[in-house]
Every structure is written in structure tokens, then in C-alpha cells.
Amino acid sequence: MPTVEVTDLADGDFLLDVREDDEWQAGHAAGALHIPISEFVARYGEFTEAAPQDGRVHVICRSGARSAQVTMYLVQQGIDAVNVDGGMQLWAAGGRAVVDAKGQPGFVL
Incomplete structure (x- = not known):
């Protein structure tokens, strides 16, 4: 399973939540693209339109389990995708910005 740490992500990296x-x-x-795992296959076309054509896709969820499933699916499709280890929990714990649906400071549920 291709995996990266939250600390390895740079500003501007493509993030799929x-x-x-x-x-x-x-x-x-x-700036993350949001497609819930429960809708991912049905909305795959939306993903392909937004995803970088020649860049890496960083897949994130709360802790890393759901994003691992989507990462494996994307890798099987020939996409350069990696799972973000520890997910949004480590994202927030590392001091990275978290915003809510209105763009205000948010929290990891």
C-alpha cells in the first residue's frame, strides 16, 4: 500500500477526502476534493475531471482505513495514488488548518 505521512504533504498537493x-x-x-467513499464509484467521473493528469493523488479519511480502500482502487486504475497515514486526525494534531463547510475553523469528527 503506497502511504505518506501527513508531514510529507506540501501545500498544493492534490488531496482527496x-x-x-x-x-x-x-x-x-x-482545497481538498470531497467524494465520500460511499459514493466514490458512482462519482468516479467527477474525480477524474478534478484529479491532476500527471501528479499524485493523496487520499485521506479520518484515520486511514477508508482512504486505504480508495487508494487501492485508484492504484488498480493505474493512478498514482497514496494513502495519507493517520488521516485527518494526524492532520489536525500536526497543526494543519481544518475548516468547516463555511470556511471557518473546524474540527475532525
């Missing part, structure tokens, strides 16, 4: 809507609305990384 696969948590559910309530988790996203409570708090997420600004």
Missing part, C-alpha cells in the same frame, strides 16, 4: 458529508462539514483541509 473520502469521509462522509457530516465529517466533511465539521472540518476538512481547505
Whole structure:
């Protein structure tokens, strides 16, 4: 399983958040693409339109389990995807910005 640490992510890296809507609305990384894991296959076209054509996709969830599933799916599709180890929990614990659905300071649900 290709994996990266939260500390390895740079500003501007493409981030795909696969948590559910309530988790996203409570708090997420600004600029991330949100497609819940429960809708991912149905919304795959939306992902391919937004994803970088020649860059890496960093997949994140709360702790790393759901994002691991999506990462494996993307790798099977030939996409350069990596799982963000520790997910949004480590993102927030590392002091990275978390915003809610209104762009205000959020929290990880």
C-alpha cells in the first residue's frame, strides 16, 4: 500500500477526502476534493475531471482505513495514488488548518 505521512504533504498537493458529508462539514483541509467513499464509484467521473493528469493523488479519511480502500482502487486504475497515514486526525494534531463547510475553523469528527 503506497502511504505518506501527513508531514510529507506540501501545500498544493492534490488531496482527496473520502469521509462522509457530516465529517466533511465539521472540518476538512481547505482545497481538498470531497467524494465520500460511499459514493466514490458512482462519482468516479467527477474525480477524474478534478484529479491532476500527471501528479499524485493523496487520499485521506479520518484515520486511514477508508482512504486505504480508495487508494487501492485508484492504484488498480493505474493512478498514482497514496494513502495519507493517520488521516485527518494526524492532520489536525500536526497543526494543519481544518475548516468547516463555511470556511471557518473546524474540527475532525
